[in-house]
Amino acid sequence: MDAGVMTGLLKSSKLIMVTGKGGTGKTTFACALALLGARLGRRTVLCEIDNQRPSCGAVFGRVPRFEPVDVLPNLSLSNIEFTGSLEGFIEQMVPMPRVVRLVLENKMVHRFLDFTPGSRELVIMSRLGALCDQNDLVVVDMPASGHAFSLLDILRSARGLFRSGPVRAHAEHLTERLRAATSRLVFVALPEEMVVNETLETMDRMAAASLIGGPPVVLLNRATLPSLTTDERSLLARLAEQPLDPVAREFVRAGRWEDRLEQATKTSVDRLRERFGHEPPLIPPAGGGGVPREIVTTVAVHLGRQVGLTRREVQWT
Amino acid sequence: MDLNPWLDRTKLVVCVGAGGVGKTTTAAAIALRGALSGRRTMVLTIDPARRLANSLGLDQFGNREARIDLSGMEGVKPGGELWAMMLDARSTFDALIHRVAPSDEVRERILANHVYRHMADTFAGSQDYMASEKIYDVAALGTYDLLVLDTPPVKNALDFLESPGRLVNFLDERVLSWFLDGSRSSRGGMMFGTSKVVFYLLGRVFGEQFIDDLSQFFRDFEGLYEGFRKRHQEVLDMFRAPTTQFVTVCAPSESSVDVASFFLSEFERRALPCGGIIVNQVHACSGQTHDAESVLGATARSLGGDLPPAVAASVVARLGMAHRRLHTLAMADHALARGLKSRYSGRLPGFFQEVPRMEDEVHDLPSLREVGRALFDQDAAPLSS
Known part of the structure; x- marks a missing residue:
């Protein structure tokens, strides 16, 4: 496995944005990467974006609020809520506390922001920028692929829309931050054709828009590499063609299903390697009915090995 | 409970749920089932990803209606057609302006306005807004017997029902006049106190040029308000009609069941017609262990x-x-599904159906048909009992 990918990602990036098709395990990986960043001694904040029902709280036992809450040494959580971000945003633009309150309490301003294209996203991105200034590493649990693109692409339209003024300057500044080599996108994929398709499509769109400076990374979740020999597979195929009783058929079905998943892993790894230019780290399936916290630990321990962290160093109680 | 008569009397199915649960596949399978039963059916997706095209075995399709070739399928009842469409927010928005603009001159001014051009592309939620717009349009045409809407995997509620409200709220005459007065008086006059300060600051922060662009846009939009409001109401009425059915789709995973529960409580809160719950991708096993x-x-x-x-x-x-x-x-899936079902039994109308995980990935018509069989050829449990 390509250990350099994880090392580069965790040791030298400042901003890691985790995205992927829905249901691939974005939140799990965002949690695991943030945990590893903290374990490597970097002051890390894990962010959710304006999530009405934040989900990383279940993992670390604290509900994330707007102001980062510490959950472990070097690790804090934050939910980048719009209202909180707006206050910070206005404060940056108007350095007079009384006037800031006046603006925030004005209903028309909220209507204005609700309506002004991209202003919500811009305010949220702005908070992300502020967190980057205050921490060594910011890990973001981004929306699913297409929505992640829209969120990041908003800066480009903001520069078109606001032709002068501080918001314009601010959008320029944020664009530069994203274009720095220390800003990275992490895609979480599954060994399924449609998921790989969507991953590659989103990667292409992001690349075409030159939104993010650092090279993208892909991780393959629920991956199991082929384990059957040619002989074993041919016997399995013969069994599948045989008229069998229902119980025996179910055994064969179970075996064929696992074999297909393994084959799909191989195909997916090949396609992803070709386009991302690195060997995708593989994470084995977690098994049924897992507890979020245990799944995150398993993933973090697995990825931690590639950056020289032992199980004991990663785990927490 | 037989789901075939349920589908027969439904004109609009809206599929909601978390990402990755097979929502798009389910929507396409329901649509295909409708087409096979002899109805002219359209499946529509708001998803910015090309998922529906993928699951219909198409390379790509745009805002135009694309007819899916069913000639290779056996047993399509006469009149049965399957159409698919993916939304392009921009052209839908333009069409809407064409419809509500009071004159050609106003229409052209709006379409050329700097703010409008950006808004149509990037207005937060405009994708969602345009979806409800478009589906209303398609429904109003009356050319389809059945519409199936696949919604994007947003965690935050049924945004696509709310975003038209957001636009209408802003276009509220009181807000418009506040803004227009502000922009007229920012160079001296009419506005006093807080409003004046706030308005001045908006200009400082967002740039005078933007405020000018926006004022022009609002002046043009003033006459459109009534048309927007009326349409918003009509769209809401369509979603609340008894021939509309909201279906929540989840997979047997804690997180997607959690999202499904959230949607179900939203159905209750917003008085939306609940069609039922589909638990997709359930591992099937006879339940016996053997050596x-x-x-x-x-x-x-x-x-x-x-x-x-x-x-x-x-x-x-x-x-x-x-x-x-x-x-x-299979045991874990079963326990999760049972829990979800018992939580909503007696609370909501509709059905509860489990669909087994297909052996292969679903991305062509024959496999969509299999999903349809699993959904419609076995009895579902009623939630009402």
């Missing part, structure tokens, strides 16, 4: 006579392990 050797040992040895003897033994052992894993997954 692999006694089930398959002899068969494997006789079939593998020409192979090294160790092959049969390792395959049998492997099948035993695979079956045990399947059994564990």
Whole structure:
């Protein structure tokens, strides 16, 4: 496995944005990467974006609020809520506390922001920028692929829309931050054709828009590499063609299903390697009915090995 | 409970749920089922990803209606057609302006306005807004017997029902006049106190030029307000009609069941017609555990006579392990599905249906048909009992 990918990602990036098709395990990986960043001694904040029902709280036992809450040494959580971000945003633009309150309490301003294209996203991105200034590493649990693109692409339209003024300057500044080599996108994929398709499509769109400076990374979740020999597979195929009783058929079905998943892993790894230019780290399936916290630990321990962290160093109680 | 009559009397199915649960596949399978039963059916997606095209085996399709070729399918009832469309927010928005603009001149001014051009592309939620717009349009045409809407995997509620409200709220005459007065008076006059300060600051922060662009846009938009408001109401009425059915789709995972529960409580809160719950991708297993050797040992040895003897033994052992894993997954899935069902039994109308995980990935018409069979050819449980 390509250990350099994880090392580069965790040791030298400042901003890691985790995205992927829905249901691939974005939140799990965002949690695991943030945990590893903290374990490597970097002051890390894990962010959710304006999530009405934040989900990383279940993992670390604290509900994330707007102001980062510490959950472990070097690790804090934050939910980048719009209202909180707006206050910070206005404060940056108007350095007079009384006037800031006046603006925030004005209903028309909220209507204005609700309506002004991209202003919500811009305010949220702005908070992300502020967190980057205050921490060594910011890990973001981004929306699913297409929505992640829209969120990041908003800066480009903001520069078109606001032709002068501080918001314009601010959008320029944020664009530069994203274009720095220390800003990275992490895609979480599954060994399924449609998921790989969507991953590659989103990667292409992001690349075409030159939104993010650092090279993208892909991780393959629920991956199991082929384990059957040619002989074993041919016997399995013969069994599948045989008229069998229902119980025996179910055994064969179970075996064929696992074999297909393994084959799909191989195909997916090949396609992803070709386009991302690195060997995708593989994470084995977690098994049924897992507890979020245990799944995150398993993933973090697995990825931690590639950056020289032992199980004991990663785990927490 | 037979779901076929349910589908027959439904004109609009809206599928909601978390990402990755097979929502798009389910929407396409329901639409295909409608087409097979002889109805002219349209499936529509708001998803910015090309998922629906993928699951229909198409390379890509745009805002135009694309007819799916069913000639290879057996047993399509006469009149049955399947159409698919993916939304392009921009052109839908333009069409809307064409419809509500009071004059050609105003229309042209709006379409050329700097703010409008950006808004149509990037207005937060405009994708969602345009979806409800478009589906209303398509429904109003009356050319389709059945519409199936696949919604994007947003965690935050039924945004696509709310965003038209957001636009209408802003276009509220009181807000418009505040803004227009502000922009007229920012160079002296009419506005006093807080409003004046706030308005001045908006200009400072967002740039005078933007405020000017926006004022021009609002002046043009003033006359459109009534048209927007009326349409918003009509769209809401359509979603609340008894021939509309909201279906929540989830997979047997804690997080997607959690999202499904959230949607179900939203149906209650917003008085939306609840069609039912579909638990997709359920691992199916007879529930019995057996010793692999006694089930398959002899068969494997006789079939593998020409192979090294160790092959049969390792395959049998492997099948035993695979079956045990399947059994564990099936038990966990079952427990999760049962929990969800009991939580909503008696609280909501509609059905509860489990769809087994398909052996292969679903991305062509025959496999969509299989999903449809699993959904409609076995009795569903009623939630009402």
